[in-house]
Amino acid sequence: MQQRITINLNTDSKTTDKTTILEYCRSHGIAGIETPCGGKGTCGKCKVTVTKPYYKDVLACQTKICDGMEIIVERKESTGTKEDSMVVLTNGENVSEKINEHVNEHVNSNVVLKEETANESEKVESNEDTLAACDIGTTTVVCYLIDKETGQIISTRSGANPQRSFGADVLSRIDAAARADDNDKANGGLQMMQTQIVSLLNGWISEMLTECGRTKVSRFSVAGNTVMCHLLMGISPEKLGKAPFMPDEYFGRKFNPLDIGLENCQIMIIFPAVSGFVGGDITAGMMETVNCNELTLYLDIGTNGEMALGKGDRYVCCATAAGPAFEGAQIELGMPAAKGAVDKVWLEGRRIKYSVIGNDRPVGLCGSGLSMRLPFF
Numbered sequence: 001m002q003q004r005i006t007i008n009l010n011t012d013s014k015t016t017d018k019t020t021i022l023e024y025c026r027s028h029g030i031a032g033i034e035t036p037c038g039g040k041g042t043c044g045k046c047k048v049t050v051t052k053p054y055y056k057d058v059l060a061c062q063t064k065i066c067d068g069m070e071i072i073v074e075r076k077e078s079t080g081t082k083e084d085s086m087v088v089l090t091n092g093e094n095v096s097e098k099i100n101e102h103v104n105e106h107v108n109s110n111v112v113l114k115e116e117t118a119n120e121s122e123k124v125e126s127n128e129d130t131l132a133a134c135d136i137g138t139t140t141v142v143c144y145l146i147d148k149e150t151g152q153i154i155s156t157r158s159g160a161n162p163q164r165s166f167g168a169d170v171l172s173r174i175d176a177a178a179r180a181d182d183n184d185k186a187n188g189g190l191q192m193m194q195t196q197i198v199s200l201l202n203g204w205i206s207e208m209l210t211e212c213g214r215t216k217v218s219r220f221s222v223a224g225n226t227v228m229c230h231l232l233m234g235i236s237p238e239k240l241g242k243a244p245f246m247p248d249e250y251f252g253r254k255f256n257p258l259d260i261g262l263e264n265c266q267i268m269i270i271f272p273a274v275s276g277f278v279g280g281d282i283t284a285g286m287m288e289t290v291n292c293n294e295l296t297l298y299l300d301i302g303t304n305g306e307m308a309l310g311k312g313d314r315y316v317c318c319a320t321a322a323g324p325a326f327e328g329a330q331i332e333l334g335m336p337a338a339k340g341a342v343d344k345v346w347l348e349g350r351r352i353k354y355s356v357i358g359n360d361r362p363v364g365l366c367g368s369g370l371s372m373r374l375p376f377f
């Protein structure tokens with residue numbers, strides 16, 4: 001799929017000739033450019049074709065725009081990029097408890113959410129029968145609307161995290177959040193990423209409420225890694241990018257959704273982080289394992305990988321880079337393990353042999369292909 005874009009600086013107050021093609025596309029909602037390194041110029045994945053005033057393939061993050069420039073943003077069907085092949089997991093084995101009992105039994109007593117008394121206006125307006133829950137992942141976002149009485153999921157939305165244009169991993173996002181936009185000082189990376197995620201959630205919640213004939217969410221529970229929660233709240237995650245990696249905020253309390261522009265929700269609760277890289281997504285997931293008297297291993301293998309091992313009230317946790325680290329995200333020809341990816345490389349005599357997923361034309365190297373290839377260098 002091709003998008004042909006013409007840049008007209010005279011009618012666009014947000015951009016100048018110092019703006020890069022990537023910045024222009026981000027601020028105009030033009031999707032399709034892969035940016036695993038977040039615009040540092042190191043991954044080589046953000047190539048677009050300039051057709052006017054010159055003809056050249058360029059890196060969108062390194063090339064400045066000019067008036068009248070024409071560019072083609074191309075999404076190749078066979079590259080196996082996540083946009084082409086992304087399947088977001090939204091279903092699984094469901095817990096049998098009613099949601100409110102579950103929350104009362106596990107969350108309030110163990111994960112130490114700081115309860116605050118709802119003020120009178122909250123009590124009056126609250127539509128007590130509708131809850132929402134959201135998992136904000138570095139790569140994907142999933143949101144559910146839940147009937148509080150039955151605990152049933154009544155509507156679901158899922159998709160790519162729009163902040164991916166600022167980089168595939170949390171370190172790229174931390175870096176981008178710290179960077180100001182040269183053309184729009186009041187609208188740097190942090191504000192842009194916050195706007196992106198809040199807009200996505202606003203759209204989904206509004207759609208789901210309409211679909212289910214409801215008007216308001218009484219409680220919106222958010223689970224995400226510590227960086228994603230900082231970005232949602234517009235808090236700089238800069239400290240998470242350098243030792244000792246201590247967050248500014250551990251969450252685990254109520255927030256007023258309107259403070260971040262989130263509409264149609266009465267109260268927002270963000271699950272507590274344990275440390276900089278063991279975030280609310282882990283504590284939310286561990287609701288199933290706390291108070292279990294058997295040794296339990298909890299795994300969350302996403303863009304970041306975390307594990308927690310323990311039983312009862314004692315667990316040890318650790319976290320490391322996972323997803324893009326196995327997809328060659330920072331390698332020019334790296335790609336997910338999708339059609340066209342070289343997944344195995346071996347020697348037969350003096351000849352290098354390889355296999356390609358889908359027996360197709362090779363397009364790039366996925367993680368296993370890359371690691372098997374390394375000994376030959």
Ligand code: FES
Binds near residue numbers: 037044
């Ligand atoms: S985003 Fe341009 S080189 Fe990585």
